Amino acid sequence: xxxxxxxxxxxxxxxxxxxxxxxxxxxxxxxxxxxxxxxxxxxxxxxxxxxxxxxxxxxxxxxxxxxxxxxxxxxxxxxxxxxxxxxxxxxxxxxxxxxxxxxxxxxxxxxxxxxxxxxxxxxxxxxxxxxxxxxxxxxxxxxxxxxxxxxxxxxxxxxxxxxxxxxxxxxxxxxxxxxxxxxxxxxxxxxxxxxxxxxxxxxxxxxxxxxxxxxxxxxxxxxxxxxxxxxxxxxxxxxxxxxxxxxxxxxxxxxxxxxxxxxxxxxxxxxxxxxxxxxxxxxxxxxxxxxxxxxxxxxxxxxxxxxxxxxxxxxxxxxxxxxxxxxxxxxxxxxxxxxxxx
Amino acid sequence: xxxxxxxxxxxxxxxxxxxxxxxxxxxxxxxxxxxxxxxxxxxxxxxxxxxxxxxxxxxxxxxxxxxxxxxxxxxxxxxxxxxxxxxxxxxxxxxxxxxxxxxxxxxxxxxxxxxxxxxxxxxxxxxxxxxxxxxxxxxxxxxxxxxxxxxxxxxxxxxxxxxxx
Numbered sequence: 001x002x003x004x005x006x007x008x009x010x011x012x013x014x015x016x017x018x019x020x021x022x023x024x025x026x027x028x029x030x031x032x033x034x035x036x037x038x039x040x041x042x043x044x045x046x047x048x049x050x051x052x053x054x055x056x057x058x059x060x061x062x063x064x065x066x067x068x069x070x071x072x073x074x075x076x077x078x079x080x081x082x083x084x085x086x087x088x089x090x091x092x093x094x095x096x097x098x099x100x101x102x103x104x105x106x107x108x109x110x111x112x113x114x115x116x117x118x119x120x121x122x123x124x125x126x127x128x129x130x131x132x133x134x135x136x137x138x139x140x141x142x143x144x145x146x147x148x149x150x151x152x153x154x155x156x157x158x159x160x161x162x163x164x165x166x167x168x169x170x171x172x173x174x175x176x177x178x179x180x181x182x183x184x185x186x187x188x189x190x191x192x193x194x195x196x197x198x199x200x201x202x203x204x205x206x207x208x209x210x211x212x213x214x215x216x217x218x219x220x221x222x223x224x225x226x227x228x229x230x231x232x233x234x235x236x237x238x239x240x241x242x243x244x245x246x247x248x249x250x251x252x253x254x255x256x257x258x259x260x261x262x263x264x265x266x267x268x269x270x271x272x273x274x275x276x277x278x279x280x281x282x283x284x285x286x287x288x289x290x291x292x293x294x295x296x297x298x299x300x301x302x303x304x305x306x307x308x309x310x311x312x313x314x315x316x317x318x319x320x321x322x323x324x325x326x327x328x329x330x331x332x333x334x335x336x337x338x339x340x341x342x
Numbered sequence: 343x344x345x346x347x348x349x350x351x352x353x354x355x356x357x358x359x360x361x362x363x364x365x366x367x368x369x370x371x372x373x374x375x376x377x378x379x380x381x382x383x384x385x386x387x388x389x390x391x392x393x394x395x396x397x398x399x400x401x402x403x404x405x406x407x408x409x410x411x412x413x414x415x416x417x418x419x420x421x422x423x424x425x426x427x428x429x430x431x432x433x434x435x436x437x438x439x440x441x442x443x444x445x446x447x448x449x450x451x452x453x454x455x456x457x458x459x460x461x462x463x464x465x466x467x468x469x470x471x472x473x474x475x476x477x478x479x480x481x482x483x484x485x486x487x488x489x490x491x492x493x494x495x496x497x498x499x500x501x502x503x504x505x506x507x
Binding site for chain 2: 074077116117118121122124125128129131132135136138139147150151154155157158161178
């Protein structure tokens with residue numbers, strides 16, 4: 001590996017990190033503005049043009065706040081928990097391709113941090129690691145609301161991870177590969193070759209499971225404020241609370257990007273061959289990826305301010321008695337179809 | 343690469359030691375997760391990506407989360423709730439550890455043959471190779487393992503239902 005290759009990797013890592021953090025800021029602003037519009041309010045509109053600098057003001061406020069560590073907490077794990085949630089959330093994006101290959105200095109540079117041949121499994125592994133942050137934060141706080149929130153979250157995440165994995169299996173059956181690049185290239189061309197049209201049931205199951213995995217309404221039982229005050233982060237303040245907040249939004253961004261990659265052709269624009277168009281193709285593909293991801297991020301917010309929350313038993317019943325059998329049925333049909341046609 | 347191997351191997355052993363020596367079950371669980379991560383890194387160094395990812399998904403992602411869940415539900419982690427070991431217990435466990443360690447050492451150093459097979463590195467990490475091996479050569483152990491899990495599942499349901507009455 002020469003110096004230039006190392007430099008390119010560093011630049012890509014920084015670029016993806018910066019883009020994720022910037023999108024987190026934008027999402028916090030968008031969430032408050034869109035929720036305000038849905039509820040017939042104006043939302044934050046005083047700091048900067050249209051209130052765009054509001055998230056920066058919020059960040060400064062978080063930094064200035066006193067960092068309170070309650071007396072009864074288990075200190076090492078209490079301090080570790082926010083990082084254990086935020087680090088996997090930021091690492092997940094590394095395998096998602098966000099544009100077609102770019103040619104610079106006579107080199108072919110794929111717009112993706114790491115092209116792993118088990119890309120999908122890497123994402124599943126990191127999402128399952130994220131549970132530790134919630135569970136340990138709940139336990140280390142040594143207080144009843146965080147503990148209940150932490151227990152709920154681990155039960156919920158385990159249940160829905162399984163369903164999400166099974167929905168992904170049917171996609172992997174179609175593409176015959178766990179590399180995200182192969183899954184995208186298999187969806188290129190006409191937009192009817194997008195997986196959402198080939199696997200509508202898998203898409204529905206995946207979308208519902210993703211909302212449960214990111215702890216968003218209608219599945220935000222882990223932090224149900226009416227019954228649990230704030231859930232697992234009740235005892236956290238200042239920047240540590242902000243880290244939980246950022247992790248939630250970072251998870252949403254990755255989830256939206258993953259939905260786009262698996263079911264909507266990733267960076268691919270239908271009816272166009274981006275790789276043969278040079279620089280314009282690269283710009284178009286990145287723009288397509290950002291637009292598609294933005295739509296799913298908007299959907300996250302839209303759903304949050306539209307639907308009421310599930311009760312805990314309803315959540316478990318839906319997960320184990322409806323979604324899981326449906327996902328298995330979908331795999332069975334897909335595998336049967338593939339076995340008969342090949 | 344060699345430096346990385348020694349570093350990760352040391353991390354594995356130290357974290358494994360902490361799992362055993364820690365009095366607090368939650369800390370032991372966290373250390374065990376660290377241990378699984380170091381083992382996964384060792385697999386990565388061997389270019390067995392699939393096995394590495396499986397290690398994290400199954401052990402760190404599923405099994406240890408359930409362990410933590412149980413520790414928290416039973417509230418074992420609050421005070422160092424475990425009883426102090428008696429002298430006889432200590433001597434007995436030390437004796438067993440030494441015996442088992444020597445046994446493993448003899449197996450790896452002098453058993454030759456079977457344990458020192460060099461595998462084709464491209465096939466170890468390959469999903470197709472793993473799947474094929476699982477459904478041809480190791481079909482019986484695979485099915486027996488799944489039957490074992492089913493039995494455990496039925497047993498759990500039975501125990502849970504009986505308590506309700």
